[in-house]
Amino acid sequence: MNRFAELCADLERTTRPNVMRQMIDTYGSSVSSETAALAMSLIDGSLCLRILRPREVASAVQSVAPLPQWLIDQSRTMGGTLAETSALLLPRSDSHCEHSLESTISLLTSLQHSDLRSRSEVILAMLQVCSVWERIVLTRIITGSRPTRCDLPQQHVEAAEATEHRMITTVLYAHKAPSIGQQTYSHFTVGVKKGEIYVPLAKIPNTFNEEISTIVEGLATQRTVEKFGPTHWVSVGIIVEIAYTDIVPSTRTKSGIKLLGARIVAWLPNHALAHVDSID
Amino acid sequence: MASSGLLTLTDRGLFCERGNFYIDPVRSVERAVITHAHSDHARPGMRHYLAHRHTVRLLLHRISRSISTQSVEYGEVVKMNDVSVSLFPAGHMIGSSQVRVEAGGEVWVVSGDYKRQPDPYAAPFHPLRCDTFITESTFGLPIYHWPSDDEVVAAILRWHRANTACGVASAVQVYSLGKAQRLIGLLAHHVPLTVSPGIHAANECIRASGISVAETSILSHSISQETLIRGLILASGARDLQDLPAARSVGVDMAFASGWTATEPGRRRNAGAGFVMSDHVDWDDLHKAISETEAEHIVVTHGFASEVVQYLREQGRSAEVLAI
Numbered sequence: 001m002n003r004f005a006e007l008c009a010d011l012e013r014t015t016r017p018n019v020m021r022q023m024i025d026t027y028g029s030s031v032s033s034e035t036a037a038l039a040m041s042l043i044d045g046s047l048c049l050r051i052l053r054p055r056e057v058a059s060a061v062q063s064v065a066p067l068p069q070w071l072i073d074q075s076r077t078m079g080g081t082l083a084e085t086s087a088l089l090l091p092r093s094d095s096h097c098e099h100s101l102e103s104t105i106s107l108l109t110s111l112q113h114s115d116l117r118s119r120s121e122v123i124l125a126m127l128q129v130c131s132v133w134e135r136i137v138l139t140r141i142i143t144g145s146r147p148t149r150c151d152l153p154q155q156h157v158e159a160a161e162a163t164e165h166r167m168i169t170t171v172l173y174a175h176k177a178p179s180i181g182q183q184t185y186s187h188f189t190v191g192v193k194k195g196e197i198y199v200p201l202a203k204i205p206n207t208f209n210e211e212i213s214t215i216v217e218g219l220a221t222q223r224t225v226e227k228f229g230p231t232h233w234v235s236v237g238i239i240v241e242i243a244y245t246d247i248v249p250s251t252r253t254k255s256g257i258k259l260l261g262a263r264i265v266a267w268l269p270n271h272a273l274a275h276v277d278s279i280d
Numbered sequence: 281m282a283s284s285g286l287l288t289l290t291d292r293g294l295f296c297e298r299g300n301f302y303i304d305p306v307r308s309v310e311r312a313v314i315t316h317a318h319s320d321h322a323r324p325g326m327r328h329y330l331a332h333r334h335t336v337r338l339l340l341h342r343i344s345r346s347i348s349t350q351s352v353e354y355g356e357v358v359k360m361n362d363v364s365v366s367l368f369p370a371g372h373m374i375g376s377s378q379v380r381v382e383a384g385g386e387v388w389v390v391s392g393d394y395k396r397q398p399d400p401y402a403a404p405f406h407p408l409r410c411d412t413f414i415t416e417s418t419f420g421l422p423i424y425h426w427p428s429d430d431e432v433v434a435a436i437l438r439w440h441r442a443n444t445a446c447g448v449a450s451a452v453q454v455y456s457l458g459k460a461q462r463l464i465g466l467l468a469h470h471v472p473l474t475v476s477p478g479i480h481a482a483n484e485c486i487r488a489s490g491i492s493v494a495e496t497s498i499l500s501h502s503i504s505q506e507t508l509i510r511g512l513i514l515a516s517g518a519r520d521l522q523d524l525p526a527a528r529s530v531g532v533d534m535a536f537a538s539g540w541t542a543t544e545p546g547r548r549r550n551a552g553a554g555f556v557m558s559d560h561v562d563w564d565d566l567h568k569a570i571s572e573t574e575a576e577h578i579v580v581t582h583g584f585a586s587e588v589v590q591y592l593r594e595q596g597r598s599a600e601v602l603a604i
């Protein structure tokens with residue numbers, strides 16, 4: 001498991017497809033072909049396990065790392081997702097996971113049908129003896145995420161995204177979801193700088209994953225300045241990266257342009273307003 | 281902070297009225313005691329500087345040859361009026377010191393920046409008993425736990441090897457003072473190192489204090505592509521590489537060695553490879569240091585001060601935030 005966690009960490013340290021392939025090859029030559037195949041199916045997302053929800057990981061961690069709730073919440077503003085913050089909150093361990101990747105995955109698979117208590121207990125016992133990166137990787141796996149955040153060098157992915165452009169924006173409006181479901185806001189209107197002000201650019205579906213969505217929605221609620229029916233005016237400062245396929249002129253928008261094919265790429269919690277793009 | 285205390289915060293910085301001196305002042309003062317040579321602690325414009333002798337050398341190099349200085353050894357007591365001032369290792373970087381201030385049977389300790397992990401160039405942090413401990417809290421949240429140096433070195437070398445195999449140069453961006461020498465100490469016998477002129481100048485200054493720093497090549501216009509790709513570059517900024525002809529023809533990957541890369545948002549913000557290495561204490565070491573001082577009162581500065589203070593108070597300790 002240690003070598004696999006190292007590979008996952010290594011892959012996040014580069015954006016170059018050839019360097020990623022080199023890292024995967026180096027890993028592949030140090031393990032059996034079965035292990036390498038298993039590793040790849042986890043990395044490319046084709047093997048996905050869901051053993052615990054992020055909040056179940058969090059409460060398991062809290063049982064051994066008793067910290068006040070406010071401190072956990074505060075840590076989360078710096079630690080990222082709930083699952084990952086929980087992994088980081090565990091007391092320091094100087095040991096490494098001694099199980100192979102295969103035995104770890106087969107143990108996890110066998111847990112899928114156990115009750116919550118035994119799943120939590122086994123996972124917690126595993127996490128406690130892991131190093132920090134093993135914890136991060138293991139937490140991602142058991143919550144159904146890919147174990148590494150790298151963009152894999154896949155031909156078809158590159159082709160599909162080649163025509164996209166990126167932009168850094170700030171949320172201007174949050175739009176209430178029509179019915180009570182998982183989401184509070186179904187769409188966000190994002191904007192960029194034009195002179196001294198921020199102008200709306202596009203209304204984009206809220207496609208953040210469950211975890212990020214919870215944080216961003218919480219922030220949007222906190223920062224709501226005024227409500228116009230289902231549209232909440234949010235003070236600038238929630239920074240979001242978006243992608244779009246084209247820009248066309250528009251007389252109906254304050255910005256004078258309209259984005260086509262706009263989608264949310266990422267929430268950028270550590271970016272400031274200064275990073276937001278301008279259309280001047 | 282209690283006004284009857286040995287140290288009070290003024291607009292010029294932390295002040296000891298009884299001894300008439302400031303610690304790491306932010307504006308010009310008569311007499312400054314300096315914890316370490318980083319520019320956010322050692323500023324120009326003081327009439328007189330007192331610091332550990334290694335720090336003094338760096339100050340003369342960084343600020344000016346003509347400043348008035350007094351060098352002391354760790355543990356040496358200097359009297360300022362009826363106040364006894366002494367410096368003890370803080371483990372943060374070469375010459376870094378905690379300041380121990382004693383008068384009328386009362387002891388205050390100012391940590392300065394500090395860490396408890398080993399550093400080939402910094403004398404190990406020395407816990408001191410005191411009544412009031414003024415501590416930094418740069419990484420004062422329980423999500424910060426530093427990995428061992430061995431782990432970090434192994435990760436840097438794996439990254440470097442993969443880059444080299446693909447013809448890409450690898451550069452780690454670090455402070456030229458402190459982190460750069462720590463990495464040189466850890467990496468020099470694994471991989472040929474090339475450093476930026478700023479780091480080279482800092483190395484020369486440290487060598488002049490009689491401390492050996494491993495020899496490295498210097499980043500210059502004549503550097504070959506081969507050297508760039510095969511070796512590991514330590515640079516103080518991306519600018520160090522921008523104008524080099526060899527760096528323009530091969531790709532250069534920039535990495536950061538910083539405690540901020542311990543979390544995913546931190547890694548994303550830095551957009552580049554991140555290696556978790558800090559010269560500040562992590563959560564566990566911060567609380568270990570606090571408890572070893574046996575201090576009755578803890579004053580917390582820099583970083584997550586209000587979080588650390590609230591946590592200490594909930595643990596039944598007397599603590600307050602000091603916004604330096």
Ligand SMILES: [Zn+2]
Nearest residue numbers: 316318372393
């Ligand atoms: Zn410092």
